[in-house]
Amino acid sequence: MIPVIESEVSQHGWMTTQEFTDIIAISGMSPGPVTANSAILVGYSTAGLAGAISSALGILLPAIIFVTVIATFFSKLNHYPVVQSMFYGLRPIVTSLIIFAAISLALSNHMIAVNFSWHTISLLLVFGLSLFALMKLRWHPAYVIILSGLVGVVLYS
Amino acid sequence: MSMKGQWKTLFQLFWTFFKIAPVTFGGGFAMIPLIENEVVEKRKWMKSEEVTNVFALSQSVPGAVAINSATFIGHRIAGMKGAMAAMIGVSLPTFLIVLLLGIVYFFIQDNPKIESAFISIRASIVAIIAYAAIKIGKTAVVDKSTFCILIAGIPVLLFLHPVMVIIAGALAGIVTISIKRKLGYEVKMDKKDRKTEENDFEPFMGAGI
Numbered sequence: 398m399i400p401v402i403e404s405e406v407s408q409h410g411w412m413t414t415q416e417f418t419d420i421i422a423i424s425g426m427s428p429g430p431v432t433a434n435s436a437i438l439v440g441y442s443t444a445g446l447a448g449a450i451s452s453a454l455g456i457l458l459p460a461i462i463f464v465t466v467i468a469t470f471f472s473k474l475n476h477y478p479v480v481q482s483m484f485y486g487l488r489p490i491v492t493s494l495i496i497f498a499a500i501s502l503a504l505s506n507h508m509i510a511v512n513f514s515w516h517t518i519s520l521l522l523v524f525g526l527s528l529f530a531l532m533k534l535r536w537h538p539a540y541v542i543i544l545s546g547l548v549g550v551v552l553y554s
Numbered sequence: 555m556s557m558k559g560q561w562k563t564l565f566q567l568f569w570t571f572f573k574i575a576p577v578t579f580g581g582g583f584a585m586i587p588l589i590e591n592e593v594v595e596k597r598k599w600m601k602s603e604e605v606t607n608v609f610a611l612s613q614s615v616p617g618a619v620a621i622n623s624a625t626f627i628g629h630r631i632a633g634m635k636g637a638m639a640a641m642i643g644v645s646l647p648t649f650l651i652v653l654l655l656g657i658v659y660f661f662i663q664d665n666p667k668i669e670s671a672f673i674s675i676r677a678s679i680v681a682i683i684a685y686a687a688i689k690i691g692k693t694a695v696v697d698k699s700t701f702c703i704l705i706a707g708i709p710v711l712l713f714l715h716p717v718m719v720i721i722a723g724a725l726a727g728i729v730t731i732s733i734k735r736k737l738g739y740e741v742k743m744d745k746k747d748r749k750t751e752e753n754d755f756e757p758f759m760g761a762g763i
Contacts, residue, residue, distance in 0.1 A: 423655050428578045429648025430618030437649060438656045446653075453649055460617040461641055464625040465634060467615055472630075479728060486703055486727020487610040488603070488694035490720055493707025494613060495583050495687040499680050500708075506676045520677045527681035531587065538577045538588060538682050542675055549674025550667050 402435055411443045432456070519552055563632050564639040566597065571624045571643030576651060578644075579679050582612070582619030586686035589623070599631050603693040614720045620644060699730045 403417055412420075417435075420442070424434035433456045440452025474480045503509050508520045523545060530536040530544075574588045586609065593599050600608075608630070612622035621644055628640025695701045703726050711719055734741050 420656070424652065427648060427652040427655050428576045429645075429652065430578075430582065430620055433618055433621065433645070434648065434652040437652050441653060441656055449649070449653060453645065456617075457621065457641060457645060460615075460621050461625055461637060463615040463617065464612075464622055464629060465637060467611055468626055468629040468637075471611060482728045482731040483724040484607055484610065484727065485696075485700065485731055486723045486725070487720065488606045488690070489700045489704035490707045490723030490726075491606060491610045491613060492687055492691045492694045492704050493711065493723075494716060494719070495586070495683060495690060496704075497708055497711040498583050499683040499687060502676070502683065503680045506673075506680070508677055508680060520673070523674050523677040524681045524684075527678040528684055531681060531685045532688070538584065541678050541682065542577065542579065545674045545678035546671035549671040553670030553673045554667055 402432065402439065406439055411439060416442070523548060560632065560635070564635055567628050567632060567636050567639040568643035570597065571628075571640045572647055574624075575620070575644045575647040577682075578620045578648065579675070579682075582621075582623060583686045584679055584682040585620055585623075587682065587689055589627070590689055593627060600627065602689075604630075606690050606693045609690065610720065614717060699734070703727075703730075 403414070406412055406417055407414065417439075420435050420438045421431065423438060424431045427434050433453070436452040436456045437449050440448035440450070442448075444451075500509070503524075506520065507517060508524060510517045527541050527545060530541050531538065570592045574585050574592065577588055578585045586605075589605060590602065594602050594605060605627075608623050608626045609619070612619050612626055615622055621641060624640040624644035625637045629637035632639070691704065695704060703723060707719060707723060710722070714722070731741055
């Protein structure tokens, strides 16, 4: 979706590619979906707060329409055996999607690398300790993120 | 539901997703463990495998997983109004945070401390997403066939668009169930009547995922 936003933005002359790249970086750093975040920032830099709000509404409106339609169908169809068979196959696929997302993110952060450097090892250590805190100590993910940020300041500055 | 009870549910939906939203770094998957925690364990609005179904549906419609799944859950619990409450709840914190970050961006842009904090945070996000995979995997893998579908799905994602993979997964489900029925196997659709669920789960742990 980001390439689509990019082409629309440059077509309308709202900002340069460089500015847009910065916006993607901020969107990635913020919580929430990157696409929604970048739309909000494009709106803000083009037309201030009103621009940000209208971009946010523009992103949210299709979602609520799609979801309402699908959810209405789904609650009617859920009792058919064939729909239950579909979900039997869909649930493992969703797990694959999540694992795939984790691997892609790990690759883009250089967490998985061919030549093991101190950097890679330290990132894997942060990963392992975070997973341990989440699964075994049952920490809230927000604490893990905050503590991890502090560890990052110590390790990588 | 009484008027007052309905408003209470709507506010609970809003507040639940308002609290979850700030943790959705790196896409909606990072919020799965929190949704499980709040929606399944604490509020008992849905069962664990229903949450997995919601994420399957959220993936198959356009838009962000975080927003779609919140809207789905809201719709499931309190209809259209619930969908709106959950959607506003999940969007408002990130809207404010991204605006704030955008405004102060030029001050922190080159701050090496922020950059180094994020190097570590991104590794933790991978851990949160892996934790989500483990939680979803527990409800998804009910037998050998579902485990095979899971493993096959990962390399296929390199070549096919996620929506195509989701459609393929649904077809695989229909085909597998009908073959099993024809061969006279007993088919377990979900986890309800299984007692050995931790054993099936070992391969994930072994792979370090």
